[in-house]
Amino acid sequence: MLNQIRKNVRNPYVQAVLGLIILVFIFFFGWGVRSQKPAYVAKVNGTEIDLATYQRAYGNLAELYRQAYGERWNARMAKELGLARRALDQLIDQALLLEEADRRDIEVTDEELAAAIQAVGAFQEGGRFSKQRYLQLLDANRITPLEYEQSTRRELLLRKVEQAIRAQAQVTDAEIEAEYRDRNTKARISFVAFRPEAFEPQVEVTDEALAEYYEAQKEQYRTPERRSARYVLFAPEAFEKDVEVTDEEIRQEYNWRAGEFAEKEAVRARHILVRLPQNASEDEEKKARERIEKIRKQIEEGADFADLAKKVSEDPGSKDKGGDLGYFERGKMVPEFEKVAFSLEPGQLSEPVRTPFGYHLIRVEDHREARQKPLEEVRDQVERDIRRRKALELAFTAADNTLMDLEDGKVTWDDLAKDHEVKTTPLLAKTEPVPGVAKPEEFREVLFSLEPGQPGEVLETPRGTYLLALAERKPAEVPALEAVRDQVEAAYRKQEAVRLARKKAEEFLAAAREKGWEEAVKASGLEAETTDPFVKKGGAVPTIGWSPELKEAVFALEPGQVAEEPFEVNGKIYAVRLEEKIEPDMAGLEAEREKIRSELLGKKQGQVFEEYLQQLRKEAEIEINEDLVRLDG
Structure with a gap:
């Protein structure tokens, strides 16, 4: 069962879907569940927050930080950031907001729910909602449509009640004037x-x-505790010969990752830029226009576009490449530039195009239509990915089995050295990097979690699975003054x-x-x-x-x-x-008024919302089950 769970989590299809669904589902699924045993972490005005909901919320929060910090993320950081308390506070706030929504008669209509679900990119094919894909993705994650729709409705409801509370914030003219003075005095x-x-x-x-x-x-x-590890890397390359990949697995993987193999419409273009600010004078505008027209005439008379771009273009990013911008999709360039570039035929030269950067001449080199790469085109890549994933799973199983043999006394580390390359790290403090390993921060975290005499522990990484044990430990100490x-x-x-x-x-x-x-x-x-x-x-x-x-x-x-x-x-x-x-010149206030109003309003809305939440907490009956959840780590 454990291996199956690990396998599912590693599946890239499941990871992609979880990235889109988990934020809704984890935070909200499980509200109001009444356990026959006291398995709740908190009660909010009588509504229980069950342990499973809390664990999922904590896991989701930890995953967000893991994605943000990458390999630097570890359990110590989770404790220092107080994730346990944050996860519970988040769930308590959501319970209070749901009650507030009920008190205010705020609801989410079926039309609003349908629109929100249909807008999720993971459920779309060709830019349109696909019910088949929707059901397929939910089924792959063992979520029923009813569960997902209920959790999405809750998310939308929370958004609506938050918006209603934030809308109570107001910014007065006196506050705007005071802020202007504060900024400009x-x-x-x-x-x-x-x-x-x-x-x-x-x-x-x-x-x-x-x-x-x-x-x-x-x-x-104080000198910190220092440790060294001895370890063996079970690399996937050693197991690839034992892996079989079927046509059905390749087809299924391709279908799951279909979005990855979709190529969007794109053009490859070159351009020449005569730089000109948006607020240029009429005379500056005229001169720049005349200059770009002159360059265009040179090209029409046979001058090489790329050579000319190297000489006269004022775009430092593309000038040395002959104005080559490479391929770009819609939405990557400013609208004025994009509209012309996507309307040109390959080899066609544009008229001068005015953008916020100045005047451009554009020549399209290639126009690539949107398409779905067929399976046969990416088959080798898909097969390699599956083979690699399976080999990583076999490597983990081998490392895990070896650890169990160490724990049962069937083998020793000396025995392992006969068939494997056993390496030893230098003595390291908790803050020092581990040289030569994948996921060095996690490796170090495992090393410092080991007890003396413990046979070892395993650590999965993209490079394979490490089996490591404590080789040497030097305790922390305060040195003598001398x-x-x-x-x-x-x-x-x-x-x-x-x-x-x-x-x-x-x-x-x-x-x-x-x-x-x-x-x-x-x-x-x-x-x-x-x-x-x-x-x-x-x-x-x-x-x-x-x-x-x-x-x-x-x-x-x-x-x-x-x-x-x-x-x-x-x-x-x-x-x-x-x-x-x-003192500032108050004549400049009018030009800044709406910008200041917007900035102050955003800040005040946040303050109003936080203050309202604190008041709801103050008035609520909140009971935390300290025996079930620890909030100090």
């Missing part, structure tokens, strides 16, 4: 920089101070230098408030600098760098006023004074 400051390295010679290092510092910081110097004294002393000096620089900056600010900025600068013997004007939102402070805290404080000051505290930015300590606050 500028400040100019004077500053004095205190460089910690200048204070390092003043730092006194005593054995007592260093020992005290090390005692407080010693965990930073072993890392140079490192510790250097860190202590830097810390103390920063403290002394900050103290000096504080003394400077106190003097500036008492005697005036100019007098304090003169007395300090340091040089004050003045920045260019900068805005509060976005971007760094000129000359100083990125510091939201500094900006927040500066824009709260009045001109001539110094900041209460110094700021540490990019390793330096800064004392600052506001020189000038430049």
Whole structure:
């Protein structure tokens, strides 16, 4: 049974379908199931969220992150990201929203449901919904139409109730004006920089101070646990001779992956570009047009298009290739360019085409119609894929059987070395890459999950299945101070230098408030600098760098006023004074009004929705079964 499950998960057809269906089905199938045993993870106003639903939601969330992070994804990251809590919170929120939909009499009509299902690309053939394909895909995943339609209806219902809640958000003209001011008001400051390295010679290092510092910081110097693995790779190539692939399997695989073998309509074209901005003046427009017409005339008189493109085209991406853009499908180019390119016959030269980039001349080299590659054209590829998949399964079975023999004491690792190449990794910490293996992060994760004396574990990868065991373990330890004294002393000096620089900056600010900025600068013997004007939102402070805290404080000051505290930015300590606050020209508000409204509305809608959800949670009776689900990992 386990092998069958693994086989189904590895099947590319099933993977493709799951990618389209799983988000709907996993999150919603199973609501309201009442188990005879207390197998629920939570109750929301009496509605149970059963364990199976929670496990599927957690698995789906983990899969999304696995796809995002690729081979870097591991169980430790899942724990650090709190996926267990996120999955349960997601299900609780959905239960509350479904109740809210019922309270508001929000429904999903049969017409809305049908339209949503028919729009799913996996259920379409030739761009149109295919009932046969729909039923075939559901059957392949052991989902009935009723189950899928119920889960889709729930998804649509959740979307509708969320939209209804978000629609309550409003943005006032006063908020738009305040945001415009906030974005466009500028400040100019004077500053004095205190460089910690200048204070390092003043730092006194005593054995007592260093020992005290090390005692407080010693965990930073802890050497991590290190492990090495011995392993055998069961590669699929060794099993391909035992694989048989039937014509029926090839035909079935081809049908399952039909979309993969569909070629969309495409053209291959060359172009020459005379670059011109959209907001060009009438005179600039005229000159560019005359120039492209002149180039077109040269081509009509016999000049080679590719040679001319290399000389005069202003598209750096295609110029050196003679203007060749390769094959592209519809939707890949700007509409003006695409419309002309797909209307030309091979070898035909276009009239000048204006796009946001400027003027183009287009010549189509080839026009490839949409088609479905027949089975015979891709048969070898399909057969290779099936053979590879089956060989990987045989490799896994061999590794798994060998592990069971190790566990039963029938063989030892020394015995394995007689028939297999047993390799050993160097000693590695949890954060170090494993050299020379596929899926190195997962390999490392398995290695650090092994107990001393454990016979081993298996790890499936695209390269084959690894059988690995713990070869050597060096525990983590905190070294004696003398072993890392140079490192510790250097860190202590830097810390103390920063403290002394900050103290000096504080003394400077106190003097500036008492005697005036100019007098304090003169007395300090340091040089004050003045920045260019900068805005509060976005971007760094000129000359100083990125510091939201500094900006927040500066824009709260009045001109001539110094900041209460110094700021540490990019390793330096800064004392600052506001020189000038430049109010924006409100005449520019109208041009920005709708853009600001849209941005603020999106933000407020998100806030309204989150606040509403929190209120629903606050008013709800939520019981979490701590015995059944752990939310700390």
